[in-house]
């Protein structure tokens with residue numbers, strides 16, 4: 536049973552004001568015409584006062600229903616190779632450069648197949664294999680070859696991968712293996728990226744995203760919110776994602792991990808998180824916008840408002856190094872909201 540929605544959001548007073556004008560313009564441009572907001576308008580949305588949040592979320596929900604439909608895409612993720620990553624993304628407890636408690640480990644193929652079966656049993660259509668690496672080496676590619684073949688032989692589910700930066704050869708091989716979607720996040724705005732990662736560049740991430748799409752795989756490219764970026768940089772990121780046109784954007788909210796450079800940053804405040812979800816929906820009207828890591832700590836039971844404010848996909852079960860919600864409680868939330876789960880047939 537999903538907990539009752541409790542919020543102190545006040546009734547809208549936006550009508551007839553500059554804020555109301557912005558929402559009216561967004562309604563015409565995004566809802567009626569299907570054109571996402573530009574960076575400047577996304578920033579204006581991110582600056583809207585709390586009093587307009589109800590109207591903003593309602594508009595974002597209408598946009599999602601109009602341009603994506605009522606279905607919610609469900610995905611499970613599994614870590615094939617955990618920890619010990621040579622990169623230094625300051626929010627990540629899987630970096631081998633920080634004093635965080637995550638140990639390096641590999642999963643075996645039978646466990647991978649079991650996880651895919653368990654994911655499919657929830658009604659999920661996507662199963663994403665993730666590895667904490669800069670990019671795949673031959674050992675990892677061999678595991679992926681074997682793992683993808685074993686999953687495809689055992690269970691009906693789309694296989695996605697997230698293996699870091701890729702060469703053209705690796706992109707081609709993953710496409711040939713039948714990998715349906717590839718995840719590679721931009722993480723944060725180009726202008727702020729050097730404050731978050733120093734071991735590779737934003738441009739290198741962008742290049743892998745371009746290679747993935749050119750090879751015919753679906754592109755999943757997401758963000759992490761609350762890593763110290765300004766609202767301007769958050770709007771910049773939304774515009775950069777819109778320019779990339781990914782099929783899916785997973786939205787992570789920082790869950791500050793002990794031992795990482797961002798371990799002491801405060802979690803994003805709930806209303807700010809909801810406003811961000813709505814702003815990204817208005818920038819990306821047709822994109823699958825997925826709840827990813829951090830929603831539990833940032834939103835708690837208010838996550839139901841995000842489902843009615845632009846989100847149309849969830850990750851069920853645990854994340855890579857942090858616990859998610861119980862899949863049953865997410866599925867119960869979707870049932871209570873009368874939001875159908877997207878079927879495998881609908882994704883083919």
Ligand code: SF4
Nearest residue numbers: 620622624627630667
């Ligand atoms: S986010 Fe990915 S690339 Fe960065 S440290 Fe973590 S596992 Fe490595």
